[in-house]
Amino acid sequence: MGLNTKLGVLASGRGSNFQAIQKEIEAGTLDAEIAVLISDRAQAPALEIAAAHGIDAHALPYDKNNREAFERAAGDLLEQAGCEWIVLAGFMRILTPYFINRFAGRILNIHPSLLPDFKGLHPQRQALEAGVKTSGCTVHLVTQDLDAGPIITQSEVPVLENDTEETLAARILVQEHRAYPEAIRILQKKREEG
Numbered sequence: 001m002g003l004n005t006k007l008g009v010l011a012s013g014r015g016s017n018f019q020a021i022q023k024e025i026e027a028g029t030l031d032a033e034i035a036v037l038i039s040d041r042a043q044a045p046a047l048e049i050a051a052a053h054g055i056d057a058h059a060l061p062y063d064k065n066n067r068e069a070f071e072r073a074a075g076d077l078l079e080q081a082g083c084e085w086i087v088l089a090g091f092m093r094i095l096t097p098y099f100i101n102r103f104a105g106r107i108l109n110i111h112p113s114l115l116p117d118f119k120g121l122h123p124q125r126q127a128l129e130a131g132v133k134t135s136g137c138t139v140h141l142v143t144q145d146l147d148a149g150p151i152i153t154q155s156e157v158p159v160l161e162n163d164t165e166e167t168l169a170a171r172i173l174v175q176e177h178r179a180y181p182e183a184i185r186i187l188q189k190k191r192e193e194g
């Protein structure tokens with residue numbers, strides 16, 4: 001295919017979605033490269049995973065009173081690395097219009113609900129409280145409106161009678177790890193078709 005898609009990842013924590021994408025790249029099922037990983041938390045396990053895979057990784061200081069400072073530094077690193085798409089993988093900060101405009105239409109996010117249901121924090125808890133029988137995850141493009149950009153792909157899971165927030169989150173996470181690489185393939189295909 002020779003798509004040679006360069007990805008930049010923003011992650012705040014565990015990094016399992018990032019790891020799932022990297023696994024598919026290494027397995028040859030996703031024709032891409034993670035050119036850089038950036039975290040707002042120096043202790044994020046995602047940084048260690050990146051180092052273990054030889055991925056250029058940076059922890060940048062995050063000041064909630066000056067969010068643009070982080071975003072400018074991150075944006076410069078992403079541009080220098082030639083990233084085509086920016087993948088938010090458990091990045092727990094809200095991006096400002098500055099960053100969203102700088103990379104307009106090129107930022108992806110994954111959310112553990114079937115959007116437009118259960119936006120924002122604790123979507124698995126929201127799903128249990130609403131009593132829905134099906135939930136899942138959504139990969140979407142990031143726009144100014146929280147969790148409301150164009151949907152690329154969704155994956156469903158059943159909500160079971162005895163589910164807790166943890167058991168439902170774990171079932172959804174398995175789907176997240178499939179859906180994120182799939183969303184990137186969908187975008188690549190769209191780009192190829194022009």
Ligand code: GRF
Pocket residue numbers: 011013014015016017018089090091110111112173176
């Ligand atoms: C995932 O459930 C993701 O959907 C949400 O935060 C979690 C991040 O997990 N936005 P990980 O850091 O990718 O393991």
